[in-house]
C-alpha cells in the first residue's frame with residue numbers, strides 16, 4: 001500500500017505547511033510552459049502490484065492491466081520482487097503477459113516485510129546504506145526483470161519507507177524514474193522534479209490522485225479530485241497528474257500487508273491472514289468504476305496518458321550537455337552569492353551541484369572563453385554525504401591558496417561526480433556551500449575585471465535548497481507497517497544534503513517522437529489467450 005491513505009490527515013496538514021512556504025514557486029518562478037490553448041495535461045496511471053499473500057489478487061493484477069489495454073491506455077505497474085516470484089510459482093503466465101504489455105517498475109523485494117527499507121537504512125551512513133540497499137534489493141530487481149522479460153523503468157518505495165541511500169543502486173540498474181507519492185522531498189509547484197539525477201513523479205500532492213473504487217461515492221469523489229487537478233494544471237499551462245491504485249483493493253477492504261506486518265511485526269508465511277474480502281457485487285462494480293474513470297478522464301480535452309518511460313522522454317533533461325554563455329555563467333555566479341539552490345539558465349534549470357560543477361569548470365578550464373560547456377557530461381554530481389562546518393568561521397585566503405583548493409576540488413568532482421563534504425584551503429576547511437558562494441564572487445570578479453580578487457574572503461553560503469527536504473517527524477513516516485512513533489532524523493539529514501541535486505523538471509519543447517499505439521503487441525495477445533486456456 002501507499003502510506004498516503006494511512007496518513008491522509010497528517011498529509012493534509014503538512015501539505016498546507018508546504019503550500020505556505022515563503023518560496024512558493026507555483027506562480028512566479030515557474031512560468032507557464034505553453035499558452036492556455038496549448039496547455040496539455042498528462043496523466044500517468046500506476047499500480048503497485050504487491051499482494052503476494054493471496055493468489056486471488058493475481059486476477060486483479062491481470063484485470064487492472066487488461067482493462068487499461070482494452071481502452072488503449074498505458075499504465076505503469078510497479079511490481080514487488082516476491083509478487084513477481086509468486087506469479088511465477090502460481091503459473092500465471094497470462095497475468096505476467098498482461099502486465100508486460102505496459103511499463104514495468106520495481107517496488108522493492110519484499111515491500112512491507114520488516115525491516116522495510118527506511119527501517120534498515122535508518123541509522124546507516126551514506127556509504128553503508130548504499131551498499132545495504134543494493135545487497136537487499138538486487139535479487140528482487142533481477143527477478144522482476146527476468147519474469148516480466150523487460151527492464152523495470154521506475155521505482156517507488158513501499159508505503160512511506162523512503163530512503164535517500166537507495167538511489168545509487170537504482171541508477172546503476174538503469175532505472176530513470178522515481179514514481180510514488182510521499183512528502184520526503186519535493187518542490188512547491190506540485191510537479192515533476194529531478195533529484196539525485198532521477199526524474200521524480202513524486203510528492204505532487206494535489207496533483208496525485210489515489211483512485212478509490214470501493215463504492216459509487218468513492219468513484220464520484222475520485223472524478224471530482226481529477227477534475228479539479230485537471231483544471232488547475234490547464235490554467236497553469238499544463239503538467240502531470242499522477243493517478244494510482246493497488247489491484248488488491250479491487251478484492252479486499254484492507255491492505256494485506258497491514259493484516260500481516262502492521263506495527264512492524266514479522267508474521268511468518270504459515271500464519272499469514274487475509275484481509276476482509278469485498279462481496280462479488282462490490283468487486284464487479286469496482287472494476288466497472290475503474291473502467292468508467294478511465295473513460296471519464298478520456299473525455300477531457302488536450303489530455304494524454306503516459307507511462308513512466310514516456311514521462312522520461314517528455315521531461316528529458318537538456319541541461320547536462322548544453323554549453324553556457326559567459327553572461328549565463330555570470331548570472332549563476334551572482335545567484336550563488338545570495339542563495340544556493342537550483343537556478344534557471346535560458347530554457348533549462350541547473351541544480352546547486354550542477355552550478356558548483358559549472359563554475360568550477362569555468363574557472364579551471366574555460367575562464368578566458370566566451371562560452372563554457374558542455375556542463376557536466378553524463379550526470380548530475382551528487383550531493384555531499386556528511387554535513388560540514390567552515391573552520392575557522394571567518395577567513396581570508398590568498399589567490400594562490402584558493403587556486404590550489406579549486407584545482408583539488410575540480411579533480412575530486414571529475415573523479416567522483418560528487419560535491420566534496422569539505423574543501424581544504426591550505427590547513428583550513430570550508431563547507432561546500434561557503435566554498436560555492438566564494439567561488440561565485442571569484443567568478444564574477446574574474447568576468448568583470450579579468451582577474452581574481454586578492455586576497456579572497458571566504459563568504460557564508462546560504463544553502464536554501466535544504467528546504468525541499470521535509471523536516472523529520474513521526475508524521476512524515478506515518479505508515480502502519482512501521483513500529484509506532486518511527487522516525488528517522490539521519491535519513492532526512494542525508495536527504496537534505498542531496499537537495500544539492502534538486503531542480504524542477506521541464507517539459508521538452510517541441511514534439512518528441514513516440515510510437516502511436518503504446519499498447520499494441522499482437523504477438524503477446526495471442527500468447528496470452530493460449531496460455532489462459534491451459535492455465536485456468
Ligand SMILES: [Zn+2]
Nearest residue numbers: 001048158159
Ligand atoms: Zn506499495
